[in-house]
Amino acid sequence: MADLNDVLEFCSELDAKLTTTKEPLYREKRIKEHLELMGKKLKYIIPDFEKDLEWMNVSSSLSLSADLKGKIVVLDFFTYCCINCMHVLPDLEALEHVYSVQDGVVVVGVHSAKFDNEKISANILSAILRYGISHPVVNDPSMELWEKLQIICWPTFVIVGPEGQFLQTYVGEGHRQKLIEFVSVALSYYRGKELISKSLLPLQLEKEKLTLTPLYFPGKICVSEDGNRIAVSDTGHHRILVLGKDGIIQDCIGGQERGFKDGGFKEAKMYNPQGIVFHGNLLYIADTDNHCIRKADLVGRCVITIVGTGVQGNDKVGGKNGTEQEISSPWDVALHGSEGKKTDLLLIAMAGTHQIWVYYLQDAAWPGGSQHKAGTCLRYAGSGSEENRNGICPEMASFAQPSGLTVCRDLNKLYVADSESSTIRAVSLANGAVKNLVGGELDPRNLFAFGDREGRGLDAKLQHPLCVTLVQKDLLVVADSYNHKVKAVDLTTNECTTIKMGNAPSQNTLDEPGGICFDKDRHLLYIADTNNHSIKLLDWNTKILNTLPVLFSDNIGLEKSVRQDRPFGGISFDKEVFRCTAQRLTLKLQVCFAEGLHFTEDAPSAWYIWADDETGQQILSSTTNGIGTGKLIDASQQTLLVLDLEPNVTQKFTTLFIKLKIFFCDDNNACRMKEFLFKQPIVFQERSVEDNDLILDLLIQNH
Missing domain, CATH: 2.60.40 (Immunoglobulin-like)
Structure with a gap:
């Protein structure tokens, strides 16, 4: 059997050759030559999956040497927290739309966890449902196959031939056309050799086993200034729900099918929306997988797109006007005012490019006195590198998938839940300087400094925090998602502690909470308890936790909304x-x-x-x-x-x-x-x- 290093080098050489021309016949010829060598001189048989691994979306475990023999298999090495792994899911869907299992093509997700929480199959199962993954997924918690194939980052595709041989690999995002082209040529090539099987697989999709509930993986939550309305991003249903204090649904913005469409509340469509913020009778929405920002008018009952083209972009500077500006996976939004104004800026946690951006709601001079027209959208902080780097220059600092924002007007600070670095960061809204509050470590490239530990500054440890909110000007609350907790950060001492809930057991109360907000008048902390498909209420004075029943306003009743x-x-x-x-x-x-x-x-x-x-x-x-x-x-x-x-x-x-x-x-x-x-x-x-x-x-x- 060939040496894996030689195989990987040859795969890189093919990729280099194909970048020199777009001529289809030349590209097809080079791929076929590559396949010839991979079947003879450089044949490397991929090790099979370990036994006793847990499989999802299938009724029984799969084997490369048996069930998947005769198939072109695309192994997707991923971890479900990774924004880049989320970005390639549409690429895999596009491939599956072109070729079915009977055609001889199978995608298999090989979950190789970064965080400890991601090693648990139940949590992977929730992610499969949340992201609508319809191909087989295997949980490889020890990363056995990852190590054997010398995988170095998420996501990585490895294409496997019908006899289990290594064919090609692609690392990172942006390989949709390459992937489809290579699989197409390989399928034709091996069909000619009568090596492709039309056999089916024991698919049993997890989404078909669900009980329907009013909320489905709620992502973020916010409360209006008067406290009378609560907005929830019902992410799994691709919609926004506006509730009264009693939990009765007052408005449903968007439908349960994903899409990208402006219009009335019933006609509008979104795709995995996350961050939301009230601005009077307006609601700004981070429509994450449509890569845009939407505005919902709660009086006129209509939705319009104000930022983004509906297609993922890779611009890391910006400066264009609204819907001409491409953006990437906005995850949260917050309002701010320049030069003492109340609200003329919309801050955006741009998870896809690891930055903080700003959208000008009005003409304004900010930051540093620079003047910008209403509708302009551009980068405020972050180089675009996925790191945990602080500093006084906002363009040189870097984030790692920022996922939650809150503004403290008294201190003129923006607080950021930086999920992949497991830190909480503070950004000056005067000069853009970025500093660490809690979590992480000194090495900006180490994104594995996570855990569950109380302490001050770097001594404290978090695990994939997704949201932050202010309870008072010197007290910040964090949704520490993978630790299934909410934590408090004292902004005067940078001391991080777990909030003890007076009536809750030590564990299993929350399940990957993704959103929090605070109602100062009622002293209530609202928690979007994502994997429990519910909204929790924490009485801040008594620390008693309750569930907010979510009910339809036509008095259908909670039990009627469940299948x-x-x-x-x-x-x-x-x-x-x-x-x-x-x-x-x-x-x-x-x-x-x-x-x-x-x-x-x-x-x-x-x-x-x-x-x-x-x-x-x-x-x-x-x-x-x-x-x-x-x-x-x-x-x-x-x-x-x-x-x-x-x-x-x-x-x-x-x-x-x-x-x-x-x-x-x-x-x-x-x-x-x-x-x-x-x-x-x-x-x-x-x-x-x-x-x-x-x-x-x-x-x-x-x-």
Whole structure:
């Protein structure tokens, strides 16, 4: 077998040859010559996947030497936090649109984690659902295949021939046409040798196993100045929801199908929107995967694009007007005022180019006194290099996928959640100087200085923070997403501490929170609890955590917004209407798996309950009573929650909600997630009732 270094060198030589001309026949000839050598002199058989790895989007594990024999296989080495890995997903979709599995082409995602949190299959599964990945994905937490193939960065494509031989590799973004061209020539070449198989694969897409919920991977959240409206980027549904304080949906901006279209709220389309900010009756939206900024008029009920072309750009300086300026993966937005003005600037966390940009809402002189016309969009800070580099010159500083912004007007500072460097940075809005607050380390090139540790400055450690918000001018709160926590940073000492929630267990309360904002009037911290598909409310005074029920304004009700067909089985109560007189309610849950299914080890399967009164207000929950959520551990065990009820509560207590989130696998290590949400009527009676237990039996079948 050939030496891998020789193979990699020859692949680079082919790429160099193909850059010299666009002439199709010449390019095809060179690729075929390359394939000839790869089948003879430089034949290198790629090692097969390790056994016992966990697979997703398929019902059983795959093998290069068996299931994938006779296919042109594109291995996509990725990690789900990486913005560059997100950027190449449309390239893979384009390839899959041209060639199907029956045509002989298969894309396989090889997840090779950067962060510890990304090694857990349940979290990868959530990312697959969030990004709409429809090809097989294998979790290689030890990066075995990565090491064997000498992969050096994310993303990397490796093209494999029908006999398992190494054919070509592409590193980074921007290779769509090269990828499709090479696969096309290789497919034709090996068909001529009768080596291509039309066999199918045991595909079983994770998205087809979902229960629909009102929110689907919510990304960011913001509250209006008067506190009466809450906007949520319902990222997985490609829309923005505007809620009242009670959680009732007042407006739905965009549809559940992705797209790029301006117009009325019902006609407009977005693609994985993230950051949002209120500006009176306007809402500015970072439409991330459309690579643009949108403006929603909440009075006129229409959406227009104000920045971006709808196509990813690589401009790292900018200066063009609005929709003529290409941008790349804006992840968050914040408002600021120049020269004492209230709001004439929109700051943008440009995750795709690792920079901070600014859009001029009005003519303004800023920064440094430079004058710009309304509609101009350009870089404010960041060189564009993916680093953790600070300094007094904003153009020389660098970020690594900035994902969250908040402005402190009193200190004239912009605070940045810099996700890939696992740091919180401060940017002066007077001169653009960038400094580190917490996390990371001194070496600006080391993007692996992450962890979960309280401390001051560099001693503190975060893991992929996604959002920041101010509670007061000297206190910053961070959504530390991969540590599943919210943390506080004292801006006078740079001390970082975990916020202890008075009623929550030590873990598994939040699941990769992506957005936070603070309502100063009500002293409430809103949390977009992304992988739990919910909005949490943290009372800042008591540190009590609750869930905000998200309800449709036409009184459909929460239980009506959930698909009720339950393809994996049902949930049954011992009584249609539960009747109780005691001041203690005992809730028992028994999970029974069909043969061949079991809980996913270490995944955060959990359940919790809450109750509403006759007006729909939440008056009781499993978290507000100091007992936390019930963690699902073993199918042979009953889990138990006990609620001690106050007499005044029992008079109002009419409806009990039960939410379950279960991660489970089959014997082939194909894992999936299932959510259940059910509503149980409760009636309190004066006469004695011996049995005051509510018993739930959940059967999960392998359909």
